[in-house]
Amino acid sequence: MEEIVVKSSMHDYTISMGEGIRSQLNGFLKKDYSSILIVTDDKVGNLYLDDVLAGFNLKENIFYTIIKSGEQSKDIDTFYRLHTIALEKGLDRNSLVVALGGGVIGDLAGFVAATFMRGVDYVQMPTTILAHDSSVGGKVAINHAYGKNLIGNFYPPVAVVYDMETLTTLPKEEVRSGYAELVKEALITDQASLNSVLEANLNRLAISQLSIHLNSGIRTKSFIVQQDEKEAGVRKYLNLGHTLGHALESYHGYGKLTHGEAVAIGTLFALHISEDIFTIKLPYEEVYSWMNLNYYPLNANLIEDSDALIKKMKADKKTVDTKIQMVLLESVGKPVNRIVSDEALKDYLHSFSKRLVKA
Missing domain, CATH: 1.20.1090.10 (Dehydroquinate synthase-like - alpha domain)
Structure with a gap:
């Protein structure tokens, strides 16, 4: 497994690259969380959500939500809906958001984490080649009708867990x-x-x-x-x-x-x-x-x-x-x-x- 440490003004974080590590997410977390919300889309979720869930022993505080795949979902309505879901599931300031998917999921779920209760931890789990870029560096955002990524923040993840096996199913x-x-x-x-x-x-x-x-x-x-x-x-x-x-x-x-x-x-x-x-x-x-x-x-x-x-x-x-x-x-x-x-x-x-x- 390859590891790259990125230094950030908020906190350092490690990019872990390997094969089959999607089911080991719990081992990459450096603290205990009151609850975890996994955000994925309908394509990635069908392929890899069960593998990620299988990596946790206690599932009563592990939640997930599946959105429609595609750039169209990176909008204010989906952003608001994810906040509503987080509140309904009882997430608090000691909760974790997991972004399981490509760049759209990473940007969207990362921005939800950056703004939910003024900021909670999140993990990037990129599943596309493109997301090697978007998952690193802490840029999170949604789109506006006037342009791309115009509403957003700089907010680094606590970890990036990049399972290379997920790239074998890409169109x-x-x-x-x-x-x-x-x-x-x-x-x-x-x-x-x-x-x-x-x-x-x-x-x-x-x-x-x-x-x-x-x-x-x-x-x-x-x-x-x-x-x-x-x-x-x-x-x-x-x-x-x-x-x-x-x-x-x-x-x-x-x-x-x-x-x-x-x-x-x-x-x-x-x-x-x-x-x-x-x-x-x-x-x-x-x-x-x-x-x-x-x-x-x-x-x-x-x-x-x-x-x-x-x-x-x-x-x-x-x-x-x-x-x-x-x-x-x-x-x-x-x-x-x-x-x-x-x-x-x-x-x-x-x-x-x-x-x-x-x-």
Whole structure:
């Protein structure tokens, strides 16, 4: 089993990665809790909820609730309903919330924990590749109609328990979604990391290869968040590809594109802009070819409404004084923040669209 310790201003926590550890959750808890509420969705719950429950001897204070899977559930209504369930089950300030699922469950249940009775402990139990990113760093949130993750907090878990076996049941679109974040992390790390990730064929992915990439991605993220826990500086670099990515998710409706598929397009867009602004050659073609080989939806029609997308980008959390800030690359491993004007963004969306069509 692999363990990575993340230091936080509130408390340190350990990311434990292994196979078959989902039924050992009780052993990762460092204190006794008055009650435990497991939050999962209808897909993950059918597969793994019983395994997690089997790890507890006393079940009278172990509760669970199952929500509908998908980004649409990360809303204010589901958030409120989970608070109601916690109150009805008698949870108190010494209770624990367990987030069993992907990024949606982690963000949603984490935000419930951050706000229930002004904050209770929670554990992240990620079951997707994508959640390797969202479960680390303590960002918890729900969506607003104006944009993604606009209502939230920085609130670290007390533990992350990552059972690699749960990744073997992922559908292809979820594998693509998760690997988009691994590409992002590799781009802000170094060329060797990027080369390793781009060697992966997602149609015949070995767990051993996935483990290496996940370990590298988690270490990159944990290194950055320990330097900048609340995104005042270098943590913003983790948003490479997310300015356009979040706008695409919001504009097209949550669920049409997975988060990672939208981020993949956003990452190519960031590379496209970076090459022009810094007059350099970046691995745009290599990343595009890998994404195309692995069936990412690199469709120019998705970005044809530039005015609407720019409006969505202005709702991004990184926007300051209505000026859109983007994470760009001066080179692989050297991310920077830059303000890009609306006029320039419109031109870049147009030229990027043409570049996608030609590819």
